[in-house]
Every structure is written in structure tokens, then in C-alpha cells.
Amino acid sequence: MAGGMAADDARYPVITGMGIVAAPGFGMEAVWGAMQKGESGLRPLSLFESPRYGQVLAGEVRRDLTELGAPLRGSRSDRLGWLAAKQAIDSSKIDLRVCGDRTGLLLGTSVGGSFDSERFLTTLIKQRKMRVRPTRFHECASAIEIIADDFGLYGPSMAIATACSSSALAIATAADLIMTGEADVMLAGGADSLSRMTWGGFHSLLLVDSAGCRPFDANRAGMSLGEGAAILVIEAEEIARKRGASILARLTGWGASCDAYHATAPHPQGAGAAAAMQSALRRAGLEPKAIDYVNAHGTGTRDNDVAEASALKSTFGERVPPVSSTKRFFGHSLAASGAIEAVVCIEALRCGQLPPNIGFTTTDPAIGFEPVKKMKHASLSHVMSNSFGFGGNNAVLIFSQPESPASTRPVRPTPVAVTGIGVIGPGTVTNREIEPPLPPGTVLAHSCGNLAGAESLSPNQRRRLNRMVQMALLAARGSHAANPAQRVAIAMGTGMGCLEEGAAFIENLISKDEREPMPARFPGSVHNAPAAQIAIDQQARGLNSAPTMGELSFECALWQAISQLWSGEADCALAGAVDELNKYPLSIGKRWGLWTEKTRPGEGAIAANLVPGENVKESLAKVTAVHFGRYPRPFDPTREVDWIASKVALETIDVVLSGAGGLSDLEPMYQSVISEFSKRAGKPLEHQTYKGLCGEFHAASAFGFSRALDLLRQGKRGILLYTLSVRGGRAACIIRM
């Protein structure tokens, strides 16, 4: 791999700072104080009106975020994340002015700006008024923009939206970025606010215990929802030691897996959960008996707790270490929960105390063990944190004492070959109607129409899976033949997620005041529904991720998929991206003037199959470098070409394939970089674009990738796929024959 990707055994990830905002308190001290007293943060919901479930307990952050110092800009999730980031940066005493370009931000978030967009929808549906402002921060990636821009983080950054495992996966991916040398320092964690969507959604699944969750208890009757944010500062050990940082803990192990079983139900024996725990132990080079405490996912639903108990027993045998679920303190804060529990684990290590499983009274014979009931002292060397999400998405982290010897397996970057590509699209230009409750209108759009190959889907797939998931599934099938003997990782990026399904669910919830919900649509609305359904379709049990980073969603997925090949966690990896047309971006984009005669919205799904190795027989192309980060503002083309030149020898590039020809805000930026690039390379550069073919949408750079393969077939040798995002991201990907 080109510059910056050399593995270095001294680059073990260590934790040097942390921040937390959650129902039990603001900041680590307040949270730990509440935990020592055994005080639950659950109270009746007050954040929004819930006609049907208003008295149900929730883990709500009841402090005024502005008074706590949050910026006025951003969604509630973004602002919670900002507060946790501020605490984490302050506690690590790091000077970001010195290392901003080697520092990135990885955030797990699944709700994103839903809470704020719901205000827009409520006004639209109930008062027939278009007040679009709150939708500005709808995207999950908006938190990255708000936080990274404020604190000056220019390194690799993305959001990950894999429901309840999002932030554990974000922390794991941050560790991979540090181990590969792609970043020196990462802020990593998660942020999710309460929202009508998830509130109504989990109620529609009958998974909520109105009196508050009782994890692992024989009489448990469901989960409690919560909200919050937690962020860690993770550094390469050598960097932290050099600046004299105080090291709170090591991140020694991380592992991810997919049940490939069902959209919402966990595998009954917790097979995927056990695989993730074992993968984290292998990575850490630890035996199961080295683990002194497990912070369980322990949601309090009947199915989760019994499956997790079974996974714990299959991993640890007779001697299951002390276990507790801390969900009754916080509520289940979905994408933030993995990071919140990571922070709890690190504090447990530091204080030598086991956090209690409040809410538990009676042992369940189906579980067979009693969790930690009272906060108690213990000597802890290594602790494990479990996070499991919708789609059977599992992520496990292991934290260890700072002085414990580092035995984490290094990550070895190797060449990667593309052996197949599946493409749904580009659409044909048609006039698209904007439907109610939006004001009527039409927009010219590139639509994929009826999906080619949809007849190959099973009757249940056609009935249950929304169109966007079907697009992803068909693209994935087109990229390779599933081989159950292989360990397959999947990273399917998306900028906006399944908007059609999500909008149908929330419109119904608001217009009917939570009556007659649509339970089948809720699990289909999560960003990781495409990745999870591909896994079920292909029985792919490796990492399963849904990176979301606006126009760079594909490149982020590509990096994450390739990192699984480097770490030896997968034999092959599927990288792709998908986004669909939807009336809301059409209508709001029209109002904001995004859609013009030249810039038309589009949709599509692309998946590429990747395998490790230098001389792969069926190779269509080699991906020799993938880099993503953020550009400092104001945008400077000279600095931009410096960044590209630091990753690749400019003279080896024949063609720059850019995302130009789409949104007008990005146009002058692309043109200035191309002209600066030509000057520096000392030859006129061939510049090609692809958005004229497929339209403008977040996953479009995946089309650029498929276009690059066409150009290689036509005899081009070195292609730079160069993408900018309006939210401040940039990516450079080198594709060669």
C-alpha cells in the first residue's frame, strides 16, 4: 500500500481521555457517583409528547444542552456528541492544533437528526406547513461535521450506523485506523438522542418494559430506551508516551461478527455474539480466563439476555466471569450504548470496582447465573464490553490495565484485488412526482425504476424487504457467488439510509398518534438493513457495517472492508454503497435550489467483491490505496493536492475520476484541484466525471468506482477516484490494473 499504511508494532491503541453525557449524569464523576449509589437514571419521558406511552420510563438527558455548553448548531444527537467530545479532549489534555490532520473522529449514531426532523414532519402533517430548517442535520454524518469542524479534526472521520452496536464498532474501527498508521489519534464513540421514531419503533416491537428494564432477571419484560453520548480519545501508544499523556487503559481486543439470522431476533444460542467475543480475545492474544469482568449488552428483553447468556457460557465455559448489564442506569441509548459501556468499563478498571446490574432480583434458570448485584471492589486486569444490534450485528471490545503487556495482533496491510462488481443503476431520467404530505411538484431524477433481477428474490424477500434493501441485495449477488465456506465481511455505506421505509413509519406514527404502528417497517428503516440482509442472503458472518459519511460513504465502506482483509478477520470482503430517491430530499432539495437542469438527483447500489493478494487470477483491478479525511476550511486547492501527493506519486495517475458535475457548491472546489493537480504533475491531466450518468446522490462515488474498472479495461493504468463532500470530507482512492 502506498504511503502512510505501513504497519507498526508499536502502534497499540491506548485510551487517554473520555467524556460522557447520559441520564445518570453529566461527566464521568457524576455518572460514576450515581452508579456507586445504585441510582437509576430512568424517569417518565418528558422530551416529547407520547400519546400512548407517555408514562413509560426512559433514560433521558434532562439538563439543558445549551446551558451545558453545547453549540446551537446541530441535531440533539450532534449536540450530545459535541458535549462528550469536549470532555474527552479536555481530559486527555491533547493539543489538537499540533495533530489535527492526524486526528479523526469515528462516531456511532443511528438516530442521527431524527428527533429534529420529526419536528419538521409534525408541523407538516398536523399544520400543513413546510418548516425545513430542522432537517438540515438529519444525516448521521452531520455530527461529524459539527464536532470535527469545531475542534479542528482533519484526519479520517466517519459515522457508523449499525443500530445498537454502532459505537462499539466505531471504537473498533478507530483502533484499526491507528494500527494501520492511517491516524495517530482518534476520537471515537457514539451519540444518539431519544426520538419518536425509536420510541414508537421499539414499542411496536413490544420490546419495552414500561416499568424499566430488569436485565437477566427471571421476570424481565423488555428494555428501556435512553439517550446520550460517550467519546474516548484513543492514541497510538508511542504518540501518547511521547507527549507524556496519562494512559487510562489499553484497548487490547476488538471483534465483530454478524448472526446472519434475522432482522431483529438474535440467534437463539448467541452464535454470532460468541464469535465476536472469541474474535476479540484472539485479537488481544488473551485466554478467556484472563477476562475479569464482562459488561453485557443485557437489554432486558427475553430473547437477548438468554442468547447472550448462552454465548457467555460457550465462550467462558463453566467459569463465566462476573457479569453485569448497566442498562437500567442509562436506558438503552442505542448507537451510544457501546461507547457509554466502554467508558463504564474503563472506569471500572481504574477504580477496581465492579458496576452492579441494578433491576435484578431473581435468577432465571434459562440464564443460569446471577449478575453482579452490588458495586464491589475487585482486582481487574482485563474487562470485556458486549454490544449487539439489529441485523444480528455484534461488536465486542476488551480494555486492559495500562501496564499490562501489549499482545494485540498487528494489522498487516496487503494488496487487495477486486474480483467482481454488481451494479444496480444508473437510472433513467424521468419526472418524479412529489407525494403528500409534501406540497405537490415534480423533479427530474435518475430513477432505477423496476429493479432488474428482482424476480430472483424469494417471495418473503419481495414481500418484506424495502426497495433500497432489494437494490443492495441484487448488487451484492451480482458481485460474487456466495461461498459459505469463506469468512465474508460486509461494509455497505449509505448517506441517508432507508428513507422510504423510515418516512412511511414515522408519518404513520405522527398522523395516527402512535396507534396502529408498522412493526415490520421499523427494522427495515435502519441504515444497516441493507448490510444485514445481504449477510442473511449470503450467510456472511464477518464484520457487518453501514458507514455513513455523505458523499464519501462508499470510500469509508471500502476502507472498512479492506481493513478486515488486512487484519485476517475475513477471506473476502464486500464493499459497496446504496441510496434511494425519496420525496423528502427531492422536495427539500428543490426548495434549497440543489436540483437544477444540470444537477439531477439519482439513486443506485453498487457492491464490489475484494480479496487479499498480489496475483489474484480473477482480478479486475487492484485497490492500492484508500484514504479519507477532512479538508480544512476555507478550501485550499494547493493544500488539497499536497494531501493527495502525500498518499500517491502524482505522475503515476492517468485519470482523475471526480465527483464533479453534481452539487454546485462543490464544483469550483473540484475544478481548482484538477487545475492545481495538472500544474503539479507537469502534464495535462485527463479528468472524467460520472454524475452525468447516474445523477447526484450520496452513494454515487461507488458508481465512480465501477467507472474506474471500465477505464482500466480500456487501457488506462492509474486512476484516482477523488471525492469531496459538502460536509467537509475528502477521499482519495487509487485503482490500478
Next chain:
Amino acid sequence: MDRTLDMSVSTNELKAKIIESLRLQDVTPEQIEDDAPLFGTGLGLDSIDALELVVMLEKHYGIVIKDIEEGRPAFRSVRTLAEFIEAKQAPK
């Protein structure tokens, strides 16, 4: 086999409501047998379909189920579901 049950809940109407609420494709009420299992084999329904049936029961029959365990025995077949609705609707 489409025997008419001796009850006030029309099984044919119930079958039509099941097909509608679960968006079953290429299935007619006549193809669903009164005693055939709805879940697992048979129509191949899963836990999310059970939740859609919960919504259907509330919408059309005014029956509220708060714990899926309560509905589980009722969801075995069209006949058990019809009996469940009868019992719930009977004057107390």
C-alpha cells in the same frame, strides 16, 4: 379444506385481513387452511409478522396485546386466532 367454523368471527374475513396486513403476495384466503400452522412452516411467517398481527387485532377487533407471549398460542393457526378473538370479544 375450508370448513366453516361455528363461530361469529368469519375465518374467511380473518384470512383476508391476515393477507392484507402481512402483505402476503400470491396467496388467496382459499389457500390458507383453518388448522395449518401460520408460523415456521406453512406460510413461513416470523416474529415480525406476529407483531403485524398484533396491530391487525387491535385495528379490526379492538384487542390489545401487550406481551407477545400472550398472543403466541393464538397465532398457531387461523382457527386458534378466531377462537382467541371470540373469547376476547365475549361479554364478560
